Amino acid sequence: MANYENQIRTYLKKDVVYFRTTTGEYGPLSNMAPDFPILIINVRVQTAEALYQACRFPNYPDIQRLIIDQPSPMTAKMKSKKYRDKTREDWDAVRINIMRWCLRAKLMQNWSRFGYVLEKTEQRAIVEESMKDSFWGAKPNDDGSLTGMNVLGRLLMELREQYSEIKLGKIDHITYPFISNFLLFDKKPDEILKPSDVHKQIQHSMNY
Numbered sequence: 463m464a465n466y467e468n469q470i471r472t473y474l475k476k477d478v479v480y481f482r483t484t485t486g487e488y489g490p491l492s493n494m495a496p497d498f499p500i501l502i503i504n505v506r507v508q509t510a511e512a513l514y515q516a517c518r519f520p521n522y523p524d525i526q527r528l529i530i531d532q533p534s535p536m537t538a539k540m541k542s543k544k545y546r547d548k549t550r551e552d553w554d555a556v557r558i559n560i561m562r563w564c565l566r567a568k569l570m571q572n573w574s575r576f577g578y579v580l581e582k583t584e585q586r587a588i589v590e591e592s593m594k595d596s597f598w599g600a601k602p603n604d605d606g607s608l609t610g611m612n613v614l615g616r617l618l619m620e621l622r623e624q625y626s627e628i629k630l631g632k633i634d635h636i637t638y639p640f641i642s643n644f645l646l647f648d649k650k651p652d653e654i655l656k657p658s659d660v661h662k663q664i665q666h667s668m669n670y
Contacts, residue, residue, distance in 0.1 A: 511535035515542040520645040
């Protein structure tokens with residue numbers, strides 16, 4: 463598994479797929495992108511961002527519920543900031559694996575729509591352009607290039623490869639990582655479903 467930390471890279475915009483907001487052709491690559499719900503333990507989470515933020519607090523299901531119930535991914539992120547002192551102690555060590563899992567869940571439960579966007583990136587590098595965050599993204603330079611660790615973009619490239627392997631029949635599902643105390647509402651999350659099973663379960667949950 464790749465080690466994405468402490469690997470600063472510079473990207474030329476003309477050579478990469480980059481996104482900064484949830485709009486536009488590649489906006490769905492953003493964790494903030496709406497309309498890509500994720501069903502975990504029969505709970506419908508509106509965005510990957512809300513799921514990621516909730517995972518900070520495995521010992522506080524009430525805080526997780528508060529975050530997930532927010533009407534937008536930005537308010538979910540802002541709500542989580544109020545409780546950062548209750549973040550799991552090993553967060554820095556596990557946050558990349560948790561983000562990887564959130565992205566996998568987003569793909570598996572929005573297989574056609576999100577997979578289509580990943581396919582459109584072809585084999586180009588994927589970069590989240592950010593004015594503030596050079597860890598998950600890359601900051602713009604005066605010459606038009608982008609510099610940062612771009613951890614989110616590199617996880618998306620990893621996900622794109624897995625998507626291709628599933629389509630080719632090389633693997634049939636993506637599991638969650640082994641992380642101690644990995645809980646949502648006091649329960650261990652279900653195995654992420656195969657694409658053929660996802661639509662049925664999501665539709666079933668919407669009937670309640």
